[in-house]
Amino acid sequence: MECSVKITTSIDGEESYYSSRGEICRTADGLGYVVLYEFDGDECRLEIRDDAVAQRRRGSLNMDVAFSDGEEVVMAISDEDGGAEVDVRCGRILCECFRRGVFCTLNYSIEPSVFSVKIAVIAAFDLSDI
Numbered sequence: 767m768e769c770s771v772k773i774t775t776s777i778d779g780e781e782s783y784y785s786s787r788g789e790i791c792r793t794a795d796g797l798g799y800v801v802l803y804e805f806d807g808d809e810c811r812l813e814i815r816d817d818a819v820a821q822r823r824r825g826s827l828n829m830d831v832a833f834s835d836g837e838e839v840v841m842a843i844s845d846e847d848g849g850a851e852v853d854v855r856c857g858r859i860l861c862e863c864f865r866r867g868v869f870c871t872l873n874y875s876i877e878p879s880v881f882s883v884k885i886a887v888i889a890a891f892d893l894s895d896i
Contacts, residue, residue: 772784777881812885866893869885
């Protein structure tokens with residue numbers, strides 16, 4: 767099902783904005799949503815649940831991370847020059863689903879920077895129908 771994806775990222779107070787068309791569907795277990803979209807030509811996948819967001823990116827930059835409320839996790843990043851694993855300290859993660867959209871706020875830090883990401887996925891249909 768078609769949707770629009772809007773992401774606002776704040777890194778140490780500096781904001782950037784991104785929007786794209788995408789597709790949204792339920793997770794296999796029906797407890798969350800999967801959102802597929804493109805970013806700079808790379809294929810991206812978000813899996814959104816109440817207190818967790820997993821992100822996968824494939825293309826010129828590869829990235830895998832599973833943000834979980836209050837947890838310390840690892841972000842794996844790679845490109846044609848190599849790769850790295852980065853420690854991420856997750857703060858509060860809040861995801862809410864409404865009839866026409868899913869809204870998430872992620873707060874996390876990768877020393878020494880602090881990130882705040884707001885994700886809005888807007889559908890042109892009632893999400894309870896999927």
